[in-house]
Amino acid sequence: MQEQKYILKNISSFEPKHIFECGQCFRWEKEDDGSYTGIVKNNVINVKKVNNEVIFYSIGADNLEKLVKEYFDLDRNYEDIKNTLSKVDIYLENSINYGNGIRILNQDLWETIISFIISANNNIPRIKGIINRLSYKYGNKIIWNNKEYYTFPTVESLSKATVEELRKTGLGFRDIRVYETTQKILNKQVDLEELHKEKDTKKIREILLTLSGVGPKVADCILLFSTLKRFDVFPIDVWVRRVMNDLYIKNEDETKVDKKEIEKIAKEKYGNLEGIAQQYLFYWKRDTA
DNA sequence: ACCCAGGGTCGTC
DNA sequence: GACGACCCTGGG
Numbered sequence: 001m002q003e004q005k006y007i008l009k010n011i012s013s014f015e016p017k018h019i020f021e022c023g024q025c026f027r028w029e030k031e032d033d034g035s036y037t038g039i040v041k042n043n044v045i046n047v048k049k050v051n052n053e054v055i056f057y058s059i060g061a062d063n064l065e066k067l068v069k070e071y072f073d074l075d076r077n078y079e080d081i082k083n084t085l086s087k088v089d090i091y092l093e094n095s096i097n098y099g100n101g102i103r104i105l106n107q108d109l110w111e112t113i114i115s116f117i118i119s120a121n122n123n124i125p126r127i128k129g130i131i132n133r134l135s136y137k138y139g140n141k142i143i144w145n146n147k148e149y150y151t152f153p154t155v156e157s158l159s160k161a162t163v164e165e166l167r168k169t170g171l172g173f174r175d176i177r178v179y180e181t182t183q184k185i186l187n188k189q190v191d192l193e194e195l196h197k198e199k200d201t202k203k204i205r206e207i208l209l210t211l212s213g214v215g216p217k218v219a220d221c222i223l224l225f226s227t228l229k230r231f232d233v234f235p236i237d238v239w240v241r242r243v244m245n246d247l248y249i250k251n252e253d254e255t256k257v258d259k260k261e262i263e264k265i266a267k268e269k270y271g272n273l274e275g276i277a278q279q280y281l282f283y284w285k286r287d288t289a
Numbered sequence: 290a291c292c293c294a295g296g297g298t299c300g301t302c
Numbered sequence: 303g304a305c306g307a308c309c310c311t312g313g314g
Contacts, residue, residue: 291314
């Protein structure tokens, strides 16, 4: 494996901090020099923004330029999206200014499913730890600059882990969910290839909901953050509930706000861009909390 | 030491 | 449709 380098010039809407710390991914770590290093498929990538250039280095199987283009959603015009959404109201405009460099990644569907099953009633540092331990135990090692990295386990590899072994990685009560979902995908009771061919978002959502550990919130995250890439979903977690209540609903007790009410407001205000609107709001609210 | 919350889901009523 | 239980861990 040979190191590759790729430079992206004059790119707008690309801020590593915003992209990697907006809660959509769990496998990127900040380096001392301000760059970020992460594992994407069978590659390790380092990303650094210097002035108007984004510099990528990688080691791994895939062509770096092609990988970057796909993974970072470079074919989409985020300036257009931001212009449209900024006109909705001052709240969204402010949150977009705050997270102006966000891009929604095209992450591997299988990895996204497992990662967000793990995310249930969990916090981001612990989610990252669990995924790292799963990768260490069931993924492949890549050595780069004298450091060890581990790829996310394949379906086949993870399917060999028992529930007890999964529990040891710190999954807690999610062990059985990860186990069952892995088996179901291995047997192709849920066929991920077929899922990509389906056009109707609601239909894909229904299929995802048959997986153990996948409820409405996790299904929406999978639809939004994976290669399925749907923006007509609105994942509602504690932070989104909080920000939507603070901005629009103003209920004394945010935990009592009806999800249906939030969904209605989101659809009315943000339309078919509600998914990405959610991400600007989430990042702003969580980062300034 | 203790308590709380965290990108929710599941089983039960 | 509402309600509590659920592993675990970092931070107050």
